[in-house]
Amino acid sequence: MSGTPPGAPGRTGPAAVITGIGSHLPPDVVTNEDLSARLDTSDEWIRSRTGIATRHMVSPGTATSDLAAEAGAGALDSAGGPRPDALVLATTTPDRPCPATAPEVAARLGLTGIAAFDISAVCTGFLYGLATAGGLIASGVAERVLLIAADAFTTIIDPLDRGTSVIFADGAGAMVLRAGAHDEPGAIGPTVLGSDGTLSDLIEVPAGGSRQRSSGIAAGPEDGWFRMRGRETYRHAVDRMTTASRQAVAAAGWTTEDVDRLAAHQANARILSTVAQELGIPAERRLSNIEYVGNTGAASVPLLLAHSAAEGFLLPGHRVLLTAFGGGLAWGASTVVWPDVKPG
Ligand code: UT7
DSSP states (O other): OOOSOOOSTTOOSOEEEEEEEEEEOOSEEEEHHHHHHHSSOOHHHHHHHHOOSEEEEOOTTOOHHHHHHHHHHHHHHHHOSSOOSEEEEEOSSOSSSSSOSHHHHHHHTTOTTSEEEEEOOGGGHHHHHHHHHHHHHHTTSOSEEEEEEEEEGGGTBOTTOHHHHTTBOEEEEEEEEEEEOTTSTTBOOOOEEEEOGGGGGGEEOOSSSHHHHHTTOOOOGGGGSBEEOHHHHHHHHHHHHHHHHHHHHHHTTOOGGGOSEEEEOOSOHHHHHHHHHHHTOOGGGBOOOHHHHOBOGGGHHHHHHHHHHHTTSSOTTOEEEEEEEETTTEEEEEEEEOOSOOOO
8 A cells, every 4th residue: 555645735846637528438339138148147137236237348440549539539629728748548458568559549639749658557547547647747747648548348358257248348538637736626636546466366367468478388268368356356446445535535635524426436336335335425426327338447437527527417616536446456546626627
């Protein structure tokens, strides 16, 4: 666990302030009935155990960069103003293992020449991305950062694994962050990040990295698929998001009663309600779109913010608590007073 999170007072450098937001879902929809037709599962099981009814999936030939470019274009439209100096892409499903996907996304958006790189923190990628963007801005490396979180998770899910097929899905969310003041609406508050690599095998893709390649043992056909030990992961998700949330709220000088909206990684509806209950945040203050998007990995939190703002459930002035958890293990939490931005 990271130690004490940096406190807002005395922070050096400008703050990262949200000035635009965008999102994108691929058009193809997969229903619980579609999954039940090919897997030993049911609509009733999926709804009651995960809260998911439908999710979106890329069509053949569509890659993460395609989703990322759409969401990024939306965020740039929403922000208006000068072009960003850096693009940070959080993803677990890059177009290729090498090179990073971010430079290609930048080129597609007419941003060739700017700093562009990927970060890998699985479902916590957006929170790690917020901290990274904040660091680029605070250090003066960039004045404006386009942060995109995009995952084509269905491309790494074993279609025969009912434990993961029913949850994971595809999508992208994006934000433009600009240099500003720590006390203005949209300024990202103190961010808490943590990891526990002793549990890295709870969520993994075993093949394709240097560990498997240097072993001299050929990967089995199933080793390239994503694997998750769901029940154990569930327990850690609740503990870590709850603890990180408390720390972020305290570092912002808030209490959990001050939180107007909880924007938690949409991992599983039961996880979300347990985290909210433990934090004492009532149901009407929880943002949720898991029913129709599923678990979209790194994209989950920015997609949730964009959808909730578009639906009028997230309003300027709301004090928002952001939290996420996923493979690594890795987790994070932060706060923001929602700014007056129109999702693009
Ligand atoms: O994104 C960040 C990281 N991910 C998460 O935070 C996800 C965390 N985990 C979960 O969301 C849940 O653990 C799952 C949704 C993956 C599974 O739900 P669960 O309530 O933990 O189920 P379980 O794995 O304990 O399995 C309970 C039963 C088992 O049957 P038996 O042994 O009790 O007879 C499973 O075989 O449910 C069975 N099962 C299913 N049945 C129908 C597991 N998956 C399915 C399925 N349909 N899709």
